[in-house]
Amino acid sequence: MATADLIELMLAEPRASSASAVDARHTLLDDSTVEDTSSALGIAEAAELLGQSSHTLRYYEREGLAHPDRNASGYREYSPAHLRRLVFLIRMRVSGMTMSDLRHYVRLVEGGAETMPERRQMMLDQRDRISRQLGELTLALETTEYKIRSYGGAP
Template sequence: MPPTTDSASIPIETLSISEVCNRLGITAHTARYYERIGLLHVGRSPSGRRVFDQRAVDRLDFLVRMRSSGMGISELTRYVDLVNQGESTTPERLQIMRDQRQRIIEQIRDLERALTATEYKIAVYGGAPDDTSHSPKGHHS
């Protein structure tokens, strides 16, 4: 089977924990924690080192994205348990994802309101609301 592509669009067969963590922007501690609590299954090399195949990288990427969007460990655990139970749990998994989508939409709305308030204050202080000289997009510090 040819190598597939991970979340960073780089062909892989297996990666070390440090390679995966660098690509996903997480610590090795986080990856090991997810493995320890059963959310992630990682293979081992003959010497006992963790090796991440495409499936493990994709799972870890999903876990990281869900956590960063506010999904709790208990809900992630429930979701992974349902995945492991098979296709009969699809309706419940779908509902979990719909609920999470709604939470993300609400977070986006809250962030948009915060951005509006921030832009207002920038304008009050004499700056242009679209001034990006201090934002990451403007690449200035």
């Protein structure tokens, strides 16, 4: 499946827990399963596909987090590998990972396989933060539903 198709499936139902949506997420992040035979996208196409602005993609580039290729005319070209990295970055930002942590993580990735233990620990720490956030959001949702019921409505 082409990277663009995987991204569209993943973003179409971001909360979906269906097997196809989960598989799309995992396939998209797994460099070994998505072939880099798809044609590269320009910044506007990549931004639209990812649901981001071109400004955001350029920001990630300025911060050293993304390194799109340039074509003969000097325009950015986003390959499937670039898109996979951007999906990861976007998901980590949504989950609250700081730019400083993302920069550190990307430096580790670019440092090679010997940095895998530290990267794994960063992801374990991030998972713990996300789990806490989910608990806090669940409590906030329950509180909101209680208030709705107290006003005579049903959630």
